[in-house]
Amino acid sequence: MDMKKKATEADLKQFSDGSAYLNRELSLLEFNRRVLAQAEDPTVPLLERLRFLCIVASNLDEFFEVRVASLLATYQIDRNDSELPETLAADLERASAECRHLIARQYALFNQEILPQLSEQGIHLLHRSERNPAQRAWVKQYFDREVRPLLTPIGLDPAHPFPRVINKSLNFIVELSGKDAFGRGSGIAIMKAPRVLPRVIRLPDDLSDKPGSSYCLLSSVIQSHMADLFTGREVVSYSQFRVTRNSDLWVDEEEVKNLRQALQSELHGRQYGFAVRLEVGRSCPAHLADFLLNQFHIDRSRLFTVDGPVNLGRLLEIVNQHDQPDLKFPSYVSGYPGKLSGADMFAALRKQDVLLHHPFESFQPVINFIQCAAADPNVVAIKQTIYRAGSNSELVEALITAAERGKEVTVIVELMARFDEEANINWAEKLEKAGAQVVYGVVGLKTHAKMALVLRREPSGLRRYAHLGTGNYNPTTARFYTDFGILTSDDDLTSDVNEVFIHLTSMTRPKQLASIWLAPFSLHKEIVRAIRNETELAKQGKPGRIIAKMNSLTDESVIKALYDASCVGVKIDLIIRGACALRPGVEGLSENIKVRSIVGRFLEHTRIYYFRNDLKHDTYLSSADWMNRNLFRRVEVAFPIRAPLLKRRIMREGLLPYLKDNVNAWELGSDGRYRRRRPRGKQVGYSAQQALMDTLGAESVPNKEIDNGTDPLAPR
Known part of the structure; x- marks a missing residue:
């Protein structure tokens, strides 16, 4: 045991530069890679693949609104510190590079697989060139009747300054030549897409020469008739664009007299937080992109040129409008106790x-x-x-x-x-x-x-x-x-x-x-105490065992306690859906820790803490992830499950199936990358979520048990 302790100290010293912990932002982007993999999986029903694609788009929006915005805000506050800005700048650069790779995969999948396969199934998202004469005529009428009256192009000059652009709204930048009504030459116009109009428009079925349903995007309708908006001038070039802004609300709770009233006034301001990302269309000329970057004070590393609509998340409307059973997950009716x-x-x-x-x-x-x-x-x-x-x-x-x-x-x-x-x-x-x-x-x-x-x-x-x-x-x-x-x-x-x-x-x-363990008072202390208790039992030669399931694990003090436990032989399985800063599988540090993530039909949101505790099988459910914010900056509870029957249910339903899963499971390597588990050899594919649906659903066989492997709580 002494040698193990020395090894621990030596290895922790080796990781004193912080590399014992994985980067939180990159870990979040790894999670979105796993979600995107669901969209890439041909065994997933087609409309569900489109749904996963939209989820990635929405997740990336929030990543920029919250995480990137937070890093940028910290950079501004601490830029006089000689070391911190360099670290933050490196984190931002790595995050932007990862996002760029992820977004390229996202649009390639959308254009090369999802759109063609949707068309094969009778769901057509038509570009301008793909609409037949009858559809073009209908789109023209729709533009004149519903869209044009709501458009207000702003030609930029000293009397017409650059308009305020709302967070994540659809906009257009237009370069014009020829003289305007007052004899002035070429210029630039900015135009906001009306927020009251749907972004996905269904075309009348009787106009189509293809079986199924046809759609077009509002951006396509506007672009098709851009020239109609600038009579007497030539549209030289144009592009759709979208700006993502910091969306964190800040209220000085100690100063305001009524938090609700203060928040109501702040909510409007959220739409105009500082800009953190600019998205433009693939055909956007470089000088127009540069103009926008300068206008919004955005670094070029956060410019994203996309091969399609600037907001893929809007395509969720197509998923919601279609009820083709073969293109969605089979219907499921929850069981009732x-x-x-x-x-x-x-x-x-x-x-x-x-x-x-x-x-x-x-x-x-x-x-x-x-x-x-x-x-x-x-x-x-x-x-x-x-x-x-x-x-x-x-x-x-x-x-x-x-x-x-x-x-x-x-x-x-x-x-x-x-x-x-x-x-x-x-x-x-x-x-x-x-x-x-x-x-x-x-x-x-x-x-x-x-x-x-x-x-x-x-x-x-x-x-x-x-x-x-x-x-x-x-x-x-x-x-x-x-x-x-x-x-x-x-x-x-x-x-x-x-x-x-x-x-x-x-x-x-x-x-x-x-x-009950209550944050911010006792929760952190009790979690660390329970981990150290397993550590002490292992030092005494008794089996130490921890299984925990949650959304995120980033608190370094908890991770340090887990590393210490691993070094004396405690077997630790962590089921972490999203961000995980713990680096598993490092010899002398975390070789007894395994981390896996489950990404499937349902979003994994359960928090379970299990400690063997010399066969007492301490089992807690909680609202809290093992993150600094949950443990110290929130009111959270973790509550014990005492009845042996209910403990076994949590083990058999909430933990063991997820450790057995080889369909929706991803295992985290010490390099910070996740690798998907697949059945090997004669192994049968096993999905924890499907097993639970089969066992607990309204149409399940009563009293059927989940086949999930060895249950440490089962009576001996």
């Missing part, structure tokens, strides 16, 4: 906890829990956190109903949930009007914990019931995000939940909690 079918929910929960595994099992029991509480005359109070509920929510409507019926309703609404701020502001206003007590969490911390508490008057006195989960209270995303939740009346858990709510509303330091 038998323990709650037709039963008094509160009576059922008094008997036992109910574990829910979404989307394989329905999210409806969670909605029913709040709806039953709103309708039950014996329920006197409901408390709940809201992070991302969506713009339409039966669940929040149930809270409104409960408040209108005179129940004590307290809702912690996180107004700073990125890109959901507006929806959450609207819900906060509606809840307050209904009589609910609405607060916005703790100043400086996002409330990311997922908790609901119901207090019910019963013959024995007030009794608490709770729901805790790993995912949002959003019925829409619950259909395609994997998450666990538990409905419980356990005294320890519900008491802890109540204490957390008191902490959030009163801002007093929480009491010592019996079972």
Whole structure:
């Protein structure tokens, strides 16, 4: 053991330059490579491939809006530091190079495979040259009737300055020759595409000479009739362009008197944050691109010339409009837990906890829990956190109903949930009007914990019931995000939940909690303690075992604890969907750590922490990833699963199938690259998500167990 310890110290010294940790931005781009691989996979249904392509486009937008913007902002703040700017500049350069490669693959796939195959299936996205005379005439009429009246070209001169361009909007730059109405010569015009118009336009079927459905893009309609907008002048050249801006909202929470009002004023400003990326069409002349770069103060390394529409994400409209079963994943109906079918929910929960595994099992029991509480005359109070509920929510409507019926309703609404701020502001206003007590969490911390508490008057006195989960209270995303939740009346858990709510509303330091790990107070400390406990057990010659599943792993102190555990023989399996800064498989540092990522039909969102702990099998579910922001800058909870049967379910459904997967699994190498797992030899392909659908879905065979390998929790 001493030699292992010395090896650890030596190896950590070897990595003292930071290379023991993978770059977060590059790791995020690696995740998008895995998503793009789904779009490239010919075994995936065609419209789903297009959906994955759109997801990559949307993810890259957010990457620039958030991560690149953050790096640029840090660079501006710290540029007087002699070392940091050089490091940041290198990170930006590497990220831009990776993005360029990823985007080139994205458009090549779109043009060379997706579009031709869609056409073969009767879904035609027509360029100008591909439209027949009847379609061209219809597009001309559409342009004159619907588009032209809304266009306002701006010819640039001292009296007509460059217009403000909204984040991610479609625009055109046009170079003109010939004299204008006032006798002046050539110039440049800027034109915004109307935001109220659809970006994908379906052409009438009776005009087509091809079977199926035909579409064209708004950008194509405008480009086809560009000359009509500049009477008496010649359009020399033009290009569509799109600017991505910093989208982070900043509010000094300690200075403002009302966070909601401050955010409402800030939301408009988000559209005009500093520019971080410029996208132009392939035919854009270099001098026009240079003009735009100069106008938006964007470095050339963040100019992207694309071979197609500047926003591929808009093509999701085609996916949503078509219901061809053979071009999409087979329909799936989530199962409903038998323990709650037709039963008094509160009576059922008094008997036992109910574990829910979404989307394989329905999210409806969670909605029913709040709806039953709103309708039950014996329920006197409901408390709940809201992070991302969506713009339409039966669940929040149930809270409104409960408040209108005179129940004590307290809702912690996180107004700073990125890109959901507006929806959450609207819900906060509606809840307050209904009589609910609405607060916005703790100043400086996002409330990311997922908790609901119901207090019910019963013959024995007030009794608490709770729901805790790993995912949002959003019925829409619950259909395609994997998450666990538990409905419980356990005294320890519900008491802890109540204490957390008191902490959030009163801002007093929480009491010592019996079972829940709470960030930013105890969560980080308990995670590191649990890892070190496995380390100590391994030093004593006992088996050490850790399995953890989450979205991201980037906190260096947790990674360091995992490295220490690996060096004394603790076997560690990490299932990390997105960014992972841990470098696995390095001799003397992390040779006992394996990292894999699952990218499939559903978005993996579950957070599970499993520690063998000398056969105690400590199992926690959580709202928190192992990231600095989750552990220190958010209110998060991790809650224990104590019932042996439920522990086995989490192991058999949430961990082991994902370790067995050889269809949607990618393994991380020590070089920071992921390699896809494939069945070898006589191995049969095994998809964790498909196995769970087959076992837990509404049409599954009752009591069928998942074939997922050795279960360390199984009775011996």
